[in-house]
Amino acid sequence: MPPAAIWMDGLIQSCIYMTMAFGMVLVFSILGILNWAHGQFYMFGGIVVYYAVAAAGIPFPISLLISAVAVGVLGMLVEKLIIERVNVPIYGPLYVGVATISLIFFFEGAASMLFGMQDKGLSMVYPGVLDLGVFSVSYQKIGVVIFTVIVMVAMYIVLNLTKIGLAIRAVSQEPVAANLYGISVKRISVIVMGIGCAMAAMAGSIMAPIYPVNPFMGRIPMIMSLLAIVIGGIGSLTGAIVGGLILGFLNSVIAYKISYFSEVVLFILVILILLVRPQGLFGASLK
């Protein structure tokens, strides 16, 4: 049985993957494309929070919101200026894929020019350790878990109880019919892209005090959250949460047992799931 700290680490990782995967699934279900630059929005979230806290001295909770809004607006711009123009009928997903992959290079280059190459870290915002006798856990990590739960609940409320959530669900089910009922699909796409990128930014900024911030921090969470939504089922929000949990624990708890081989297990698991059940654990088949 791995020590409790390993389980805790798995939970923390699950939290990032869940939040990021949730945003990706949201974008996928409306726009029908994968946003490959999602990890770079995560990276921008971390960088904005770093500057807001370390340079400007804004309190951490407020700078979380600032980074979410700033990166959300960036995501909206990307949707409006690039994705909307590139998303053509037949090869659309491929062209959007290539465009967003190129954005990875663009954003990483921009970040390493502005921010610099070296790792920078915030000091713990909530210092102190909760001692539970058997093991201890820092308040910062508890904060990550609580924050993720709050974000999930907030997203549930937005999607299920508000008018804009109703519109989003309608567009994801029947774009044409939703359009006929007076919902602007283009506007919903922009809003959803903003929400998705803001979620990635929040994942990045909540992690900034725990992991170091650098321009390349987005690559691994991106791949992992991609695999998470594949395991859970592309287009399923429940699947994103379950997939994130599976991956987080697989990366820490299983890795504790079998070292590097856990990555092989992970990818073989993904291949097997896709071969047996391409729509993932919770997803419906693609249109």
Add this chain to the structure above:
Amino acid sequence: MMIKYIDWKVTIPRIVAAVPIAILVFIPVFSTSRDTLSIIILSGVWVIAAMGFAMILRTGQFSMGQAAFMAIGGYASAILTVKMGWSFWPSFFMAGVISGIIALIIGSVVLRVGNIYFSIITLSFGEIVRILAQNLEGITHGARGLIPPSPEPIVLGSFEINFDASVVPYYYFMILLVAITSLVFWQINRSRLGGTFFSLAANQILAEHQGIYLMKYRVIAFTVAGIFTGFAGAFYAHFLEIITPYMLGLWESIQIMIMSIVGGVSSLVAGPLVGAVLLKVLSVYLSRLPVYGIHALLFGGAVVLVLVFLPKGTGLIDLWKKFWRKVFNEPEWYEIPSIDE
């Protein structure tokens, strides 16, 4: 005797296109600088890989693990020469064969699922290859990598082609390799097989109802691409004289994909060729800029601009056709209206 009618509208663009190719062939006559030739040789490697990607895309699938087949080819050739003591030429040949066989096996299992699922499966496959290469110390020397030797000299009477002395032999070897690959892919594209590939992408359901067995043709495309990508990988390893797990990973697969899309996939040979050469040369010269990070910034920005401002679904190569249509004052092609909206 019948006088053959010369269609200038076909011939003139071909002659103009032949000029840069002829210049490329005769470059070593003017300059034998290792620097210039290396850039062209390395872009040749990516040309072959990008053509392989375009071939798979012809059947409607996009593979994100093409660099894995380069790695398999490179490692196969390196292991055969370093560990087994084979000489270069048979192991180079075996690299393509092994890569092709692996593509056949993988393809016949995973090609059943299409679209984005196939992309993610190939992505995972590429990562598995990288992790295995990194961790199977006994076979691949782990992260330190293998150091394959350069090819043995070829003796032609009194004349000897020595691969150690300069890069010119490598240059002509590369040109030959690209020429053979182009010829094969061009012929496939012209033949009934190429038409079948295209029908799979254009309308899968109709193609199936015409009696085309989907899996068979997808696997054929994947295997052909695997064979040539394996050759490219083996050449890459022997030219650089090193192969490590980090050289051919996910980011290289992504670069292959970007190259062939930017070049244009409407033609199987010319598009990837133009895209790979232009982007490789661009990225080499950009990486010499003094500011760190500006390389990635400009590269990504250039690709995004190309994608946004070109007509949708076309690449750079389609500009060429469009240019000649303008020159000869031909009517624009009728475009099929899309079903959506």
